[in-house]
Amino acid sequence: MPAAVVAAVVGVLYFLGYRYYSRYLADRVYGLDPAFVTPAHRFRDGIDFVPTNKHVVFGHHFTSVAGAAPIVGPAIAVFWGWGPALAWIVLGTIFAAGVHDFGSMVVSVRHNAKNIGTIASEVISKRARTLFLLIIFFLLTLVNAVFAVVIGNLFMANPGAVIPIFVEIPLAIAIGQYIYRTRSPALVPSLVGVLLLYLLIPVGQAFPLDITPLAEGLGFDQPRNLWVIIMFAYAFIASRLPVWLLLQPRDYINSHQLFIALGVIALGLLVGWNTIVAPMVNDVPAGSPSIFPFLFITIACGAISGFHSLVSSGTTAKQIDKETDTRHVGYLGAVGEGSLATGAVLATTAGVVATQADWEALYPDFSTASGGAVGNFVNGVAAFANNFGVPVDLAVIFAAVVVISFAATTMDTGVRLQRYVVQEISELVGWRAGARNLTLAGAIAVIIPLVMALLPGGGDAGYTFGVLWQLFGTTNQLTAGLALTVVAVWVFKRGRNPLAVAVPLVFLLAMTSWALIVNLRNFVAEGQWVLAPLDAVIFVLAMWLIVEAALALKGLSGRGADGTRGPGQDAPGTTTEAGEDVVTRRE
Amino acid sequence: MSSPGGSDPTRHAATARAASAADSRVVIVRPWTDAHGGGCCSGDTRDPVALDRRAGTPVSHHPAAHRVGECYQLLRHELPGTDVQIASPGNSAYLLPHVYRHLRPAVGRLRALWAAVQGTRAGAVLVDGRQVALLPDTEPHAVLAAVTAALRRPPTAG
Secondary structure (H helix, E strand, O other): OEHHHHHHHHHHHHHHHHHHHHHHHHHHHOOOOOOEOOHHHHOOOOOOOOOEOHHHHHHHHHHHHOOOHHHHHHHHHHHHOHHHHHHHHHHHHHHHHHHHHHHHHHHHHOOOOOOHHHHHHHHOOOHHHHHHHHHHHHHHHHHHHHHHHHHHHHHHHOHHHHHHHHHHHHHHHHHHHHHHHHOOEOHHHHHHHHHHHHHHHHHHHHOOOOOHHHHHHOOOOOOHHHHHHHHHHHHHHHOOOOOOOOHHHHHHHHHHHHHHHHHHHHHHHHHHOOEOOOOOOOOOOOOOOOHHHHHHHHOOOOOOOOHHHHHHHHHHHHHEOOOOHHHHHHHHHHHHHHHHHHHHHHHHHHHOOOOHHHHHHHOOOHHHHHHHHHHHHHHHHHHHHHHOOOOHHHHHHHHHHHHHHHHHHHHHHHHHHHHHHHHHHHHHHOOHHHHHOHHHHHHHHHHHHHHHHOOOOOOOHHHHHHHHHHHHHHHHHHHHHHHHHHHHHHHHHOOOOOHHHHHHHHHHHHHHHHHHHHHHHHHHHHOOOOHHHHHHHHHHHHHHHHHHHHHHHHHHHHHOOOOOOOHHHOOOOOOOOOOOOOOOEOO | OOOHHHOOHHHHHHHHHHHOOOOOOEEEEOOOOOOOOOOOOOOOOHHHHOOOOOOOOOOOOOHHHHHHHHHHHHHHHHOOOOOEEEEOOOOHHHHHHHHHHHHHHHHOHHHHHHHHHHOOEOOEEEEOOEEEEEOOOOOHHHHHHHHHHHHHOOOOOO
């Protein structure tokens, strides 16, 4: 089937989802009130709280959530066939991610734009804040570990990408300094940065840096691991720099690259009219992870991602002008992420090779599929670029540079955030050194994921990566589960039907728990004594979340929801049954 | 001139809503140093994970951001019928078409395009796509005067 046709069908489904389902959510489930005075108006300070045009907020929100994660998961998950992977992406985006991103934004707007962790402690229980921090700790640990491995794999497969990526660091700093010192418009220097980055691609091709001899000389069993260590050393240093010095200019360059990559995929599909050569449902070899539940944790970002609830309830909620704008910003943000994931599926099933036999050689088993997934995406995008004349060799490095840039930025941000989490947990448990010493907190933030990333994993690097990715997906889905629980409780308290929220919540918790149990059994059987306890801890967190959700819903059903009160009928200036802090009406 | 801090949020909400029916005439571009996190997983999620607003913590702001806040509050208070937006310099998906759309009728395509690029200058205060002040150098009352003068011109005057 032509990939462009599939993309068009998916586009129509997303349009219908936005047009009708998000309207249903807005009117019947969340009961949006256009007259509600949002926190952006009530606490307006021109710094954090700013009532902002929905198109401006969408630009901020989408670039905050889009990146490498919705590429990696789908690129692995096509192992089960493009049909199930795409079905989960489309259905997940419309019925889970849209509900989750949109809902967590609405709840935050109704709670003074507080973040989802704080709201959880108010709406569910005080313990939920601790649960939230622990889940985020594991989530960031796994994010940093898997992206270090992604970068290591891509550098090993594409040594021509090394020079452009490492020159990008001083280039971004120089651009940031130039914009800051000269007060130049930001667009031109950043576009020049993108251009210079791409001009370095032929240089990288001419001088590929393969570190295999050095790694072997240093005694590394897996040469990739030397890259992993280098990337963590980089992330540790980068996370200590001011955000505006390196992270912001590089992220700005990345935002251009995101649109360039999406444009290359779309144009390549149309010009080349590539056909999907992968099977719709793959007959996977015996012993492979089964579709249920593993597909649903392999694709997290792109179908539903708990990280989005953090962005939705963070800076985005503080900028919402009208409550009804949350539909545009939150639901469409999820659709944008789903579109990127769809592009990843098409690149790895239609772009990467020309025949089904060639495709099956790339995806013979789960281990190989996991280890090579991102490389397959890179080669797929390169093939699309080749459709309109870009030489394949250069196009491969271009695509690798795009993905590595995203992944390195995520690592930089992730290590920085993990340091904050370490500080906050240290504060909670009264460990002063961990709370105050940035170097110590930063070292903890780096060492734990570094150990994860260096795990030998049964002697097979692809296996380790596949397992780490699944654990990342699991914790990401747990974060989403926590946010959906908060949203469900809030919807129920308002006397509205929470089924649209409860169904994805139950589905996610079921898939997550199921996957954790299966993985735990496998890890114990294989003697994986690092992964098994990690899996067990995450399983305990999942059970904790299920108990908290059940207790919260049980408490509600005991009191009974007020089914008669609409959103416009709460008394001004009071705390409502739904736990909203302040309700003041416009006009 | 009364204090912006004492303004009635509901009054401004209503006027801002009415004004946003048309395209915003005043846009403040955030200073370069008022930066956020990167994209993807972990993208701009400082608030949910960082220690609450103590000085020097990740959620505290560079002084330049506070100058923007002062100007914004003053403009909203003194020009209640005017919709004022704040955008990041990296939000070119909004800034470029905004400036271009405002200026093209008056100055033509090429000059509007060049002005659109200029509109991504960090700290710029734009009125109908034209830069009338630069933050944080300009005092809030000077910004107000510049914006008020610029607003007296018809939206697409050359």
